[in-house]
Amino acid sequence: MDCNDLTLFITGxxxxxxxxxxxxxxxxFGHRDTEAAxxxxxxxxxxxxxxxxxDDPASDGYHLALVPGSGSNALETLVRSLVDEEDTVLNxxxxxxxxxxxxxxxxxxxxxxxxxxxxGRAMDLEVVEAILRTExxxxxxxxxxxxxxxxxxENIGQFCALARRYxxxxxxxxVSIFGGVPVDLPAMGCAGYATATQKSLALxxxxxxxxxxxxxxxxxxxxxxxxxxxxxxxxxxxxxxxxTLSTPSTSLANQLAVQLEYILEEEGMSAxxxxxxxxxxxxxxxVAGLPGFxxxxxxxxxxxxxxxxxxxxxMTAADLKAVKEAMRAKGYLxxxxxxxxxxxxxxxxAPPVFRxxxxxxITEAMLGTFLETLAGVLQPFVRDAGP
Ligand SMILES: Cc1ncc(COP(=O)(O)O)c(C=O)c1O
Numbered sequence: 313m314d315c316n317d318l319t320l321f322i323t324g325x326x327x328x329x330x331x332x333x334x335x336x337x338x339x340x341f342g343h344r345d346t347e348a349a350x351x352x353x354x355x356x357x358x359x360x361x362x363x364x365x366x367d368d369p370a371s372d373g374y375h376l377a378l379v380p381g382s383g384s385n386a387l388e389t390l391v392r393s394l395v396d397e398e399d400t401v402l403n404x405x406x407x408x409x410x411x412x413x414x415x416x417x418x419x420x421x422x423x424x425x426x427x428x429x430x431x432g433r434a435m436d437l438e439v440v441e442a443i444l445r446t447e448x449x450x451x452x453x454x455x456x457x458x459x460x461x462x463x464x465x466e467n468i469g470q471f472c473a474l475a476r477r478y479x480x481x482x483x484x485x486x487v488s489i490f491g492g493v494p495v496d497l498p499a500m501g502c503a504g505y506a507t508a509t510q511k512s513l514a515l516x517x518x519x520x521x522x523x524x525x526x527x528x529x530x531x532x533x534x535x536x537x538x539x540x541x542x543x544x545x546x547x548x549x550x551x552x553x554x555x556t557l558s559t560p561s562t563s564l565a566n567q568l569a570v571q572l573e574y575i576l577e578e579e580g581m582s583a584x585x586x587x588x589x590x591x592x593x594x595x596x597x598x599v600a601g602l603p604g605f606x607x608x609x610x611x612x613x614x615x616x617x618x619x620x621x622x623x624x625x626x627m628t629a630a631d632l633k634a635v636k637e638a639m640r641a642k643g644y645l646x647x648x649x650x651x652x653x654x655x656x657x658x659x660x661x662a663p664p665v666f667r668x669x670x671x672x673x674i675t676e677a678m679l680g681t682f683l684e685t686l687a688g689v690l691q692p693f694v695r696d697a698g699p
Contacts, residue, residue: 328515355554392539395422413455449480483505595670
């Protein structure tokens with residue numbers, strides 16, 4: 313196969329370190345054999361540790377299931393398993409991935425209410441509270457880190473507490489942030505938290521990762537029509553033995569085990585989280601040095617894993633495609649932004665937004681070189697932006 317080895321600065325899948333690429337070549341194994349435990353004991357321990365949990369679900373009331381597929385499979389499992397036929401689910405959407413959570417409710421025939429926030433803004437807890445009061449949903453969904461706009465909700469714990477005060481189970485999409493920031497599920501109070509391997513964990517896609525609280529498990533025992541591979545209880549039966557319900561990718565399992573050992577024992581979790589904050593600052597300093605370009609997310613809600621940048625008025629989505637090709641020629645995969653959102657922005661007379669993915673195993677040196685190269689490619693547009 314004649315393929316390019318580009319360094320990915322998109323918002324997932326992300327760059328994979330050479331040793332993690334090589335870990336894919338470790339021996340395949342039978343997923344019901346004792347050899348599986350060599351990988352999956354490490355995986356369950358590592359993921360639980362990253363979520364602020366101990367090894368024993370009985371000690372903190374949180375259960376972990378690995379759902380073959382990707383983040384969407386984990387999110388759909390939460391929706392199918394925790395929203396009952398008569399329930400209403402409230403989807404708070406601050407962008408494309410909030411819309412995805414909503415679509416999962418709609419396409420699974422759940423009664424739904426959607427609250428859409430203008431892309432580029434964050435959720436407002438007062439507005440959410442007013443909706444909770446009037447709609448009385450049984451379940452409410454929220455995005456921890458909205459990848460399409462670079463908006464992070466560090467107040468996700470307050471959101472969960474609010475939802476619970478109104479009797480709703482809070483389900484959180486943490487797909488593009490888990491592994492890049494501290495997550496403490498018992499302190500946050502999520503009923504469900506879903507993520508995936510190909511973002512801040514810096515691995516190929518192939519597994520959805522689902523955490524559920526004890527009260528969510530109890531709720532799920534009452535829910536009907538959960539499907540088979542979308543039934544969290546079936547996943548948890550297997551997870552109790554550190555297995556998956558259906559056959560996982562054994563190469564990904566090898567890589568995940570090696571990567572989790574690296575995160576916990578070599579880099580260290582706090583060093584990893586601190587690096588993500590420095591990468592965010594580095595991206596912000598880059599944007600500050602580009603007259604006419606602006607951070608899309610509001611202050612206080614700027615993601616440590618993905619920075620969204622709004623272009624000057626003179627730039628178009630077509631210009632971003634040209635930037636992408638220029639960056640490809642230099643060995644990089646540049647992220648032209650979320651296409652549907654850019655189409656809508658341009659239709660409204662606003663300039664498009666591109667993204668810089670700085671999650672996973674990207675180092676400051678790597679980001680520095682990438683941004684230097686990007687600054688050169690963007691230079692004609694900076695001049696066009698005028699004073
Ligand atoms: C916040 C968020 N949620 C959900 C998804 C969908 O996840 P997947 O592509 O792993 O199915 C993505 C993917 O980019 C995402 O960024």
